[in-house]
Amino acid sequence: LMTDEKTAAAPVKPHLPDAAKVTSVTHWTDRLFSFRVERPRTLRFRSGEFVMIGLLGDTGKPLLRAYSIASPAWDEELEFYSIKVPDGPLTSRLQHIKVGDEIILRPKPVGTLVHDALLPGKRLWFLATGTGIAPFASLMREPDTYEKYDQIIMMHTCREVAELEYGRQLVDSLKDDPLIGEMVGDKLLYYPTTTREPFARMGRVTDNLSSGKVFADLGLPPMDRATDRAMVCGSLAFNVDVKAILEGFGLREGANSDPQEYVVEKAFVGDGI
Numbered sequence: 540l541m542t543d544e545k546t547a548a549a550p551v552k553p554h555l556p557d558a559a560k561v562t563s564v565t566h567w568t569d570r571l572f573s574f575r576v577e578r579p580r581t582l583r584f585r586s587g588e589f590v591m592i593g594l595l596g597d598t599g600k601p602l603l604r605a606y607s608i609a610s611p612a613w614d615e616e617l618e619f620y621s622i623k624v625p626d627g628p629l630t631s632r633l634q635h636i637k638v639g640d641e642i643i644l645r646p647k648p649v650g651t652l653v654h655d656a657l658l659p660g661k662r663l664w665f666l667a668t669g670t671g672i673a674p675f676a677s678l679m680r681e682p683d684t685y686e687k688y689d690q691i692i693m694m695h696t697c698r699e700v701a702e703l704e705y706g707r708q709l710v711d712s713l714k715d716d717p718l719i720g721e722m723v724g725d726k727l728l729y730y731p732t733t734t735r736e737p738f739a740r741m742g743r744v745t746d747n748l749s750s751g752k753v754f755a756d757l758g759l760p761p762m763d764r765a766t767d768r769a770m771v772c773g774s775l776a777f778n779v780d781v782k783a784i785l786e787g788f789g790l791r792e793g794a795n796s797d798p799q800e801y802v803v804e805k806a807f808v809g810d811g812i
């Protein structure tokens with residue numbers, strides 16, 4: 540009888556392990572989108588960390604990728620900012636998620652782009668290309684950022700103007716944010732640039748640091764180990780080039796277990812698309 544009942548039952552939608560329900564989706568360009576999901580009650584993380592998220596693959600096994608949490612640690616929801624790789628195993632499908640869908644979210648946050656991995660300083664530089672702005676979208680909304688530093692400089696470079704829009708709107712929304720707007724005040728200096736489309740400011744993060752253009756434009760002294768701290772997130776090539784520049788200013792790479800003057804994380808693995 541039991542067996543008969545089971546066979547007769549309607550097919551059940553497979554329940555995702557570590558499921559998180561999508562609450563909003565925004566498409567920024569044909570290659571970029573962001574989305575928010577319900578935050579698992581038990582998930583604690585430090586602003587700047589990443590988690591593994593994904594969907595069920597065709598074989599029924601989870602297809603997971605690393606994603607920076609773009610929302611701050613105090614937010615009731617979790618936000619992610621994502622690339623769309625046309626034939627990417629995950630993002631070719633993830634780009635089609637809708638409100639009410641479920642993703643898989645492994646609740647084990649990790650990462651080096653956290654305040655604990657840096658020694659105290661006066662100025663904090665966020666250096667990013669492309670989706671590498673995601674951890675800084677979290678850290679720019681984190682009260683600790685403004686409690687620990689006098690000035691925060693967000694340098695973000697993309698090929699085209701439209702690719703800067705997610706970051707631009709986020710920075711723009713900060714001053715009216717009821718929670719941290721007052722803390723942000725004039726402390727955050729935003730320095731977006733493009734490299735392949737005319738824009739108010741142009742050039743690679745690396746070139747604008749090496750030439751001293753960004754210091755001149757913002758009226759800041761050059762980086763100094765005594766006062767400046769940096770967090771870096773971009774392609775491997777970007778990270779390697781930025782590290783050399785930071786080391787040239789005398790900054791040393793730190794980690795959770797050994798805080799120093801700068802920390803680095805890859806925004807993705809591979810050569811880019």
Ligand code: FAD
Binds near residue numbers: 621630673806
């Ligand atoms: P994959 O097979 O994973 O990638 C295919 C190729 O696409 C890669 O070889 C690379 O050349 C290119 N690519 C992948 N991701 C990117 C990207 N973000 N920007 C430009 N080119 C890319 N991705 C995000 O979109 N947002 C994040 O917040 C994010 N955080 C990450 C944090 C860490 C620590 C790491 C290691 C990766 C992160 N990634 C992030 C990349 C992400 O893990 C996947 O690679 C991405 O979602 C594409 O998955 P896929 O299966 O479609 O293609």
Ligand code: A2P
Binds near residue numbers: 744
């Ligand atoms: P550029 O247009 O001069 O290559 P991508 O889309 O290739 O990941 O690049 C995103 C942004 O990062 C682009 O503006 C690109 O500039 C810049 N970029 C790529 N590689 C480096 C690097 N090694 N150092 C500094 N900026 C880089």
